[in-house]
Amino acid sequence: MTSTxxxxxxxxxxxxACCGLELDLEAQQVVRIRADPHDVFSAGFLCPKAxxxxxxxxDPDRLRTPLIKRDGxxxxxxxxxxxxxxxxxxxxxxxxxGPNAVATVLGNPTSHKMGxxxxxxxxxxxxxxxxxxxxxxxxxxxxxxxVGLMFGSWLSVPVPDIERAQFLLILGANPMVSNGSLWTVPxxxxxxxxxxxxxxxxxxxxPRRTETAAVADAHHFIRPGADVYFLLGIAHTLFDEQLxxxxxxxxxxAGLAELDAALRSFSPESMAARCGIDAAxxxxxxxxxxxxxxxxxxxxxxxxxxxxxxxxxxxIDVINVLTGHLDEEGGSMFPKAAxxxxxxxxxxxSGRGISSGRYRSRVSGVPEVAGEIPLTCLAEEIDTPGPGxxxxxxxxxxxxxxxxxxxxxxxxxxxxxxxMVSLDIYVNETSRHADVILPGLSPLEEAHYDVxxxxxxxxxxxxxxxxxxxxxxxxxxxxESMLRIGAIAKGLxxxxxxxxxxxxxxxxxxxxxxxxxxxxxLAALQPLRGAERLLELGLRSGPYGDQFGAKPAGLTLDKLKxxxxxxxxxxxxxxxxxxxxTASGKIELAPQMLLDDLARVTADLQAPVPELVIIGRRxxxxxxxxxxxxxxxxxxTYRCTALVHPFDASRFGLADGGAxxxxxGARQIEVQVxxxxxxxxxxxxxxHGWGHNLPGTQMNVAAERPGVNLNALLDENLxxxxxxNAVLSGIPITMAPL
Numbered sequence: 001m002t003s004t005x006x007x008x009x010x011x012x013x014x015x016x017a018c019c020g021l022e023l024d025l026e027a028q029q030v031v032r033i034r035a036d037p038h039d040v041f042s043a044g045f046l047c048p049k050a051x052x053x054x055x056x057x058x059d060p061d062r063l064r065t066p067l068i069k070r071d072g073x074x075x076x077x078x079x080x081x082x083x084x085x086x087x088x089x090x091x092x093x094x095x096x097x098g099p100n101a102v103a104t105v106l107g108n109p110t111s112h113k114m115g116x117x118x119x120x121x122x123x124x125x126x127x128x129x130x131x132x133x134x135x136x137x138x139x140x141x142x143x144x145x146x147v148g149l150m151f152g153s154w155l156s157v158p159v160p161d162i163e164r165a166q167f168l169l170i171l172g173a174n175p176m177v178s179n180g181s182l183w184t185v186p187x188x189x190x191x192x193x194x195x196x197x198x199x200x201x202x203x204x205x206x207p208r209r210t211e212t213a214a215v216a217d218a219h220h221f222i223r224p225g226a227d228v229y230f231l232l233g234i235a236h237t238l239f240d241e242q243l244x245x246x247x248x249x250x251x252x253x254a255g256l257a258e259l260d261a262a263l264r265s266f267s268p269e270s271m272a273a274r275c276g277i278d279a280a281x282x283x284x285x286x287x288x289x290x291x292x293x294x295x296x297x298x299x300x301x302x303x304x305x306x307x308x309x310x311x312x313x314x315x316i317d318v319i320n321v322l323t324g325h326l327d328e329e330g331g332s333m334f335p336k337a338a339x340x341x342x343x344x345x346x347x348x349x350s351g352r353g354i355s356s357g358r359y360r361s362r363v364s365g366v367p368e369v370a371g372e373i374p375l376t377c378l379a380e381e382i383d384t385p386g387p388g389x390x391x392x393x394x395x396x397x398x399x400x401x402x403x404x405x406x407x408x409x410x411x412x413x414x415x416x417x418x419x420m421v422s423l424d425i426y427v428n429e430t431s432r433h434a435d436v437i438l439p440g441l442s443p444l445e446e447a448h449y450d451v452x453x454x455x456x457x458x459x460x461x462x463x464x465x466x467x468x469x470x471x472x473x474x475x476x477x478x479x480e481s482m483l484r485i486g487a488i489a490k491g492l493x494x495x496x497x498x499x500x501x502x503x504x505x506x507x508x509x510x511x512x513x514x515x516x517x518x519x520x521x522l523a524a525l526q527p528l529r530g531a532e533r534l535l536e537l538g539l540r541s542g543p544y545g546d547q548f549g550a551k552p553a554g555l556t557l558d559k560l561k562x563x564x565x566x567x568x569x570x571x572x573x574x575x576x577x578x579x580x581x582t583a584s585g586k587i588e589l590a591p592q593m594l595l596d597d598l599a600r601v602t603a604d605l606q607a608p609v610p611e612l613v614i615i616g617r618r619x620x621x622x623x624x625x626x627x628x629x630x631x632x633x634x635x636x637t638y639r640c641t642a643l644v645h646p647f648d649a650s651r652f653g654l655a656d657g658g659a660x661x662x663x664x665g666a667r668q669i670e671v672q673v674x675x676x677x678x679x680x681x682x683x684x685x686x687x688h689g690w691g692h693n694l695p696g697t698q699m700n701v702a703a704e705r706p707g708v709n710l711n712a713l714l715d716e717n718l719x720x721x722x723x724x725n726a727v728l729s730g731i732p733i734t735m736a737p738l
Contacts, residue, residue, distance in 0.1 A: 172302020
């Protein structure tokens with residue numbers, strides 16, 4: 001009997017590019033993965049990661065059954081047994097220590113999980129804890145804070161309109177590898193090539209001559225952690241040379257005079273020595289930005305993971321405003337997502353803005369930002385006794401033992417917990433500490449919609465992926481586990497009717513949104529359940545939606561399901577003032593918190609430059625640590641190498657391919673050296689996410705070449721004081737051969 005090959009469509013969940021895929025299926029197996037040439041967003045682009053979906057689904061190490069730890073060893077359990085164990089152990093801890101006795105931590109794979117994203121807020125409300133942590137505070141909270149202060153919403157992040165731009169200045173970002181970060185842009189290479197073909201230019205500023213720098217027109221080395229001096233020099237020049245041109249944004253902007261006054265002492269000439277870029281280059285780049293009709297500045301992880309991360313994030317958008325390129329075609333623009341974007345809901349053009357510091361962490365007194373405490377505070381909140389000490393943890397699709405500084409302390413702290421639940425697909429460096437592991441679904445077993453990344457996309461679109469393969473009988477969807485744990489936390493028990501709870505919460509939410517029309521909306525949603533029901537609500541009530549019949553031509557989930565390659569919603573368009581949610585209804589150019597922090601820049605200006613520092617780097621095949629367990633992505637040359645400039649190799653006696661020890665005070669790691677002139681002298685680069693040599697993990701492919709954990713060198717107490725983001729870049733080190 002001949003098997004029939006069927007075609008399925010899928011959105012790739014491996015990085016922010018979110019490319020459209022075509023899958024050939026035979027007998028419930030994936031036999032081929034290729035790009036979807038008709039995808040309205042990725043248009044046939046494919047990077048090497050996508051074919052790893054087949055390995056991920058078939059991985060024998062991927063968990064398919066809940067695990068409960070008995071006498072220090074994991075044993076397989078039924079779902080009912082796993083939920084019963086949570087019910088037995090979690091509520092007593094909450095009763096004894098209050099809601100803050102339990103904490104949550106989210107990893108970045110959550111961003112690709114519709115059920116987890118849409119239902120985590122319900123779990124958080126059920127828990128009532130202030131102790132919420134996520135991977136955001138090791139890479140993006142500075143940007144969230146700065147755009148919140150300027151534009152009034154945490155995720156109102158303007159992104160380059162690359163398909164119409166003539167000039168891009170890129171700092172601390174490598175979109176050739178990442179395909180954008182807080183900027184969803186598949187096939188950056190093709191778009192960069194097209195930009196240059198139409199006469200445009202790209203300039204990259206980075207301590208490493210990255211893959212992006214290699215396709216740019218110019219590259220400038222910059223000292224790690226010194227981006228703030230470079231950006232201040234450019235912003236100063238715009239005022240100093242009378243290049244400021246706000247255009248139509250003038251009536252929508254507040255704080256221009258205060259900004260001008262604050263920048264007067266930061267001339268390029270006084271910034272050059274500290275950042276390592278001469279004043280003439282800064283001034284020329286400022287003129288180019290001001291005099292080019294369609295231009296934008298874009299900065300990413302390198303500008304966030306440093307002690308001035310929030311200032312850098314702010315100055316990037318300030319420069320785009322001052323040069324007339326914010327909210328303009330070919331400049332830096334605001335996407336309009338089809339669903340779930342806060343800046344498309346409520347009254348347009350004004351709001352309450354954002355607030356931070358509403359409470360502080362118990363031990364170090366670090367302020368809350370966006371409802372979270374920095375991930376680098378998690379260990380001390382567990383291992384420091386006293387009222388409010390964290391006794392239980394719910395970890396969701398995260399591996400902070402590898403991804404956060406000083407994972408050794410965090411690992412030891414996790415062993416001190418009275419109870420830990422992990423929702424994960426692997427027994428990894430973090431989930432090995434759990435008492436209960438609830439396995440997540442394979443991406444091919446669940447529906448998918450890009451809840452987050454449509455808010456950062458360079459072109460507006462909507463796409464939906466139905467489940468490609470059937471999930472195992474009896475395995476709940478991930479949103480169901482969110483509701484189940486929430487019911488347990490509220491004392492309703494593991495056998496609570498979560499369907500009824502879901503209905504009640506939805507009815508409450510719809511009444512707030514729809515008012516008198518709530519009954520009509522609820523009736524229209526009734527055939528759907530769970531995450532799909534929330535997606536239908538988001539789409540139909542969103543900016544392109546049918547408004548539940550009021551606009552019959554508008555978007556619905558059924559229309560999206562009928563378009564397997566997605567629906568194109570057009571290029572980004574001007575959104576100011578509509579996008580703003582600040583209390584003033586203006587772009588706030590000079591938030592006092594940021595102006596005050598400039599004093600710290602002035603104080604640091606004369607600090608000595610370290611002889612040698614270390615930075616991380618992103619790699620195409622290993623955006624997340626779990627990718628190291630997929631054979632198709634793990635194969636090839638050894639990639640966890642320390643890149644060292646030939647000059648530094650010579651002065652420290654290092655040999656290409658040889659071993660070396662790197663020290664940051666008492667912290668040390670041993671690395672394999674790779675000599676490369678792509679590095680700035682005085683700077684070493686090691687990728688994040690490695691270190692798969694810890695006992696108790698069950699990731700056999702990753703363990704074959706474990707690599708070295710850069711974060712083991714880093715100090716968890718070193719943060720950007722405004723956002724609390726971890727400082728991962730520009731850390732002084734010493735290095736010697738072994």
